[in-house]
Amino acid sequence: MSEANRGAREAVIEVDGLVVRYGTATALDRVGLTVGAGELVALIGPNGAGKTSLVNAIAGVLRPAAGRVDLHGRVALVPEGRQMFDDLTVEDNLALGAWRRRRAKGARDTGRVYEVLPQLAGLRRRRAGSLSGGEQQMVAFGRALMAEPDAIVVDELSLGLAPLVTAGLAGHLRALNAERGLAVLLIEQNARLALDLCGRGYVLEAGRIRAEGGAAELAAGPDVADAYLGGRGGAGTEAAT
Amino acid sequence: MSALLQYLVSGIAVGCGFALLASGLVTIHRVTRVVNFAQGMFAVVGGMTAGSLLSAGLPPGAAEAAAVAVAGGAGLAVGVVATGRRGTSPQSALIVTLGLGFLAYAAEIMIWGDNPRSYPGLGGAVTVFGAHVQKQSFLVIGVTAVVFALLAVFFGRSYAGKALSACASNPYAARTMGIDPLRMGLVAFALGGALGGLAGVLLTPLQPISYNSDVLLITNGFAAAVLGGLNRPAVALAGALTLGVAESLVAGYGEASYQTVVALALMLAIMMVRASRRTALQEEAAR
Numbered sequence: 001m002s003e004a005n006r007g008a009r010e011a012v013i014e015v016d017g018l019v020v021r022y023g024t025a026t027a028l029d030r031v032g033l034t035v036g037a038g039e040l041v042a043l044i045g046p047n048g049a050g051k052t053s054l055v056n057a058i059a060g061v062l063r064p065a066a067g068r069v070d071l072h073g074r075v076a077l078v079p080e081g082r083q084m085f086d087d088l089t090v091e092d093n094l095a096l097g098a099w100r101r102r103r104a105k106g107a108r109d110t111g112r113v114y115e116v117l118p119q120l121a122g123l124r125r126r127r128a129g130s131l132s133g134g135e136q137q138m139v140a141f142g143r144a145l146m147a148e149p150d151a152i153v154v155d156e157l158s159l160g161l162a163p164l165v166t167a168g169l170a171g172h173l174r175a176l177n178a179e180r181g182l183a184v185l186l187i188e189q190n191a192r193l194a195l196d197l198c199g200r201g202y203v204l205e206a207g208r209i210r211a212e213g214g215a216a217e218l219a220a221g222p223d224v225a226d227a228y229l230g231g232r233g234g235a236g237t238e239a240a241t
Numbered sequence: 242m243s244a245l246l247q248y249l250v251s252g253i254a255v256g257c258g259f260a261l262l263a264s265g266l267v268t269i270h271r272v273t274r275v276v277n278f279a280q281g282m283f284a285v286v287g288g289m290t291a292g293s294l295l296s297a298g299l300p301p302g303a304a305e306a307a308a309v310a311v312a313g314g315a316g317l318a319v320g321v322v323a324t325g326r327r328g329t330s331p332q333s334a335l336i337v338t339l340g341l342g343f344l345a346y347a348a349e350i351m352i353w354g355d356n357p358r359s360y361p362g363l364g365g366a367v368t369v370f371g372a373h374v375q376k377q378s379f380l381v382i383g384v385t386a387v388v389f390a391l392l393a394v395f396f397g398r399s400y401a402g403k404a405l406s407a408c409a410s411n412p413y414a415a416r417t418m419g420i421d422p423l424r425m426g427l428v429a430f431a432l433g434g435a436l437g438g439l440a441g442v443l444l445t446p447l448q449p450i451s452y453n454s455d456v457l458l459i460t461n462g463f464a465a466a467v468l469g470g471l472n473r474p475a476v477a478l479a480g481a482l483t484l485g486v487a488e489s490l491v492a493g494y495g496e497a498s499y500q501t502v503v504a505l506a507l508m509l510a511i512m513m514v515r516a517s518r519r520t521a522l523q524e525e526a527a528r
Binding site for chain 1: 400404410411413417418
């Protein structure tokens, strides 16, 4: 997506000058990013870069030391490691995803998730803790969708999953974006996956945004290509917008 | 034979009281991971408050209901003090509940004095197969059955109950979805307080209660709750009934002062078995 297009889109997630500290250690240092309505945005970075701190600040779980997070619309989270309610059924896990909207009529109706993710319908009575990693990730997706979000933040889509399962989930993300206009902030260690899927991206290293731009532009850049894509030869990435 | 039946029914009734107390402990622990050592205090507050309200002329039923509500309020207050500050560890909160339990002694002596108190409850007795059983015993058993059924429905079917279970299962995930584990923990403390208060209200007509009755109650309630790993109300119920009957038989055929020893011995045995099982599992996992 071009810079002009990005500017035209109303932001759903706006992060500006965000600082997160754990005691004396600074996890995020003046981080800023935006995700426009209906946009697919990647945030890539190595372990310990501060990605999950950023996710937690956006989710409101973490109170930043400085800066601001503005959410213009509902934003739901697909957390790292799926974070199931192991002892509850898939149906219950999904229904609790609507907690913020629990007083709205029909908010807890899980039928709409089964329409989008029909594989979950057959698992509805299973304990979430007994599911495979891929199935749990799908439940985490469904749970986020129950919030009827304008944007979802996906923290480590591919973590611990087989490539085929990851590809299937990425397909779901792409479809949700294309068909429902759902904005996505995909936070990933797997830069190839993230930059293939998203139109634009940021590189977070040691708590700072080191680079940002179109996915193809980032993938072609020497820093990202060498550090994340196995050198320039591996940078055959195309934007997926 | 009639004496045995009498001991059995009264043991089940007292066990039901322990079970209500234990269910409060389990409810609080499931949601907050805090072992609430002030749980016995809620029963004392419930029993004493009901007695005072009945003496003040409040009709039976209303007085007991108000006493349960007061105990629920006490539960909420303990929850606020013990866990109200975000980031308080369950271990620190446990110590705070222990301290609050001792602090409550002073308040209870100031309000109600240090003599045991009781009130008639459901007066009279019925004869069943030659055994004289107090009507209050049947009331305790009936109310406990209803309360456990309601708890099962609440945690198993209701949205709020599932949200409480969610906080126990994965507080981080709960927070990301807007469920506040801190607030849910306070709900659990209030519910635990009410359950403890109900135990006190129901047991006081059977066993006079004083400011330090909480020790006996928490010992038995904790022993029952530990049986289910502090997480399973149904197992706690079974444990509490076993304890109640065992203590009743010990008191009936032996010496009443050995009752607490039964509870302590059972608790010790359960903890030793659980600890050895855990060690075996850890060794297995380490291989």
